[in-house]
Amino acid sequence: MLSNLVKKMFPSKDVIGIDIGNYAVKVVCLGEEKKVLKLKDWGYIPLQFKPDTTPEEKKEIISQEIRAYIKKKNLQASYAATSISGNAVIVRYVKLPKLTRRELDLTIGVEAEPFIPFDIKDVNLTYSILNEAAEEGEPKIDTVLVAAKKDAVQDKIDIISGAGLDPLIIDVDSFALETLYERLSVPGENNSVLLLNIGQKVTNLSIVTQGVTRVVRDIFIAGATLDKAIAKALKCDAASADTVKKSRVMLVSDEDKEAAIENFDREGIAVSKAASGVMRDLYTEVSRSIDFYLSQGVEHSISKIYLSGGIANLGNLNRFLAAEFKVPVEVLNPLAFLPETPKNLPKDVLPALAVATGLALRRMKDWE
Numbered sequence: 001m002l003s004n005l006v007k008k009m010f011p012s013k014d015v016i017g018i019d020i021g022n023y024a025v026k027v028v029c030l031g032e033e034k035k036v037l038k039l040k041d042w043g044y045i046p047l048q049f050k051p052d053t054t055p056e057e058k059k060e061i062i063s064q065e066i067r068a069y070i071k072k073k074n075l076q077a078s079y080a081a082t083s084i085s086g087n088a089v090i091v092r093y094v095k096l097p098k099l100t101r102r103e104l105d106l107t108i109g110v111e112a113e114p115f116i117p118f119d120i121k122d123v124n125l126t127y128s129i130l131n132e133a134a135e136e137g138e139p140k141i142d143t144v145l146v147a148a149k150k151d152a153v154q155d156k157i158d159i160i161s162g163a164g165l166d167p168l169i170i171d172v173d174s175f176a177l178e179t180l181y182e183r184l185s186v187p188g189e190n191n192s193v194l195l196l197n198i199g200q201k202v203t204n205l206s207i208v209t210q211g212v213t214r215v216v217r218d219i220f221i222a223g224a225t226l227d228k229a230i231a232k233a234l235k236c237d238a239a240s241a242d243t244v245k246k247s248r249v250m251l252v253s254d255e256d257k258e259a260a261i262e263n264f265d266r267e268g269i270a271v272s273k274a275a276s277g278v279m280r281d282l283y284t285e286v287s288r289s290i291d292f293y294l295s296q297g298v299e300h301s302i303s304k305i306y307l308s309g310g311i312a313n314l315g316n317l318n319r320f321l322a323a324e325f326k327v328p329v330e331v332l333n334p335l336a337f338l339p340e341t342p343k344n345l346p347k348d349v350l351p352a353l354a355v356a357t358g359l360a361l362r363r364m365k366d367w368e
Contacts, residue, residue, distance in 0.1 A: 014040065015168065016029045016079065017030075017355075017362070018165075022199070023199070023223065024047055025043070025066060026356040027069060028041075042356075047062065062163075080165040080167055083156075088149045089172055094112075094143060096143050097141075098132065098141050116147045123149055127144065129142070130144060146172060176355045177197055178211075180354055180357050182211055192302055193306060194290070195208060196286065197309040197354055202218050203282065229274040229277060245271070250272050250316040275314065305322075305329040306332045308331075318330065
């Protein structure tokens with residue numbers, strides 16, 4: 001009784017990271033014990049909706065799933081961080097006139113409007129100053145502008161609040177990945193890396209240089225695109241294609257391809273061909289972002305690619321992309337900074353927790 005009263009009077013400052021995807025909700029809760037960060041719990045909650053489920057009903061179902069998970073795990077945290085991506089958010093890196101922070105706070109709507117393809121009245125707008133710069137002799141500041149549609153932000157707030165949690169922050173998927181990479185990276189590392197988070201509907205791309213994200217883009221080639229291509233190749237439905245996708249590998253080397261032919265593995269060959277076509281399309285889109293990054297006269301080219309998201313464990317995907325990009329590709333372990341990874345955490349789920357882990361790393365100090 002007394003312990004429950006104390007918990008209510010002094011709620012835990014732990015922040016639950018909740019990544020609300022189209023395929024599943026991913027949950028990560030971190031806490032400190034004797035100044036050592038540890039994983040309190042994790043969750044992977046598949047989402048299934050009937051074809052006629054309305055958006056409001058979907059929100060209610062997701063809230064109920066999160067609430068049930070928190071109750072089942074007996075988590076005491078009161079606060080949550082979640083994020084948005086896709087068409088609901090725009091990130092732009094721009095040079096603005098050199099103003100004081102107070103002046104920029106008062107005029108940011110006017111300054112940002114030419115760079116934002118939404119009605120400025122329909123978005124929540126924020127910014128961060130990266131550094132001072134100059135353009136044609138005029139003092140400027142390099143800034144990152146973030147505009148998120150108000151209705152999309154409200155949807156996430158409604159879901160988190162409906163689950164009985166206080167939504168302290170609505171982040172952007174790519175910035176959550178930056179937070180995670182900052183914790184995972186080697187101090188003083190100056191290389192530029194590409195973070196590629198491949199989800200079910202959207203692939204989040206971030207190029208990080210010296211701990212700062214320099215390019216952010218969402219690409220609409222992801223798991224659902226793979227399912228559609230595999231379903232067409234095998235003449236099956238999307239659900240069956242999703243199951244096959246998880247059990248097959250991409251045929252990358254000549255040896256892989258010869259073995260499949262010798263074994264008359266028609267399904268394996270068809271799946272690999274379909275997946276390769278989709279991944280080459282993704283490669284083309286990612287290459288455009290890399291070219292844009294390099295066109296800015298940067299000092300560092302991409303030295304490594306880190307894969308995360310639910311599709312990261314597609315068999316041989318890292319080998320395929322390494323051959324295409326000609327740089328090392330590693331499937332990200334988002335919990336590598338912890339003393340140990342839970343033994344009950346399936347290998348195929350681990351990279352899907354990347355965004356949720358980045359969100360969970362947003363400690364209470366971010367608001368204090």
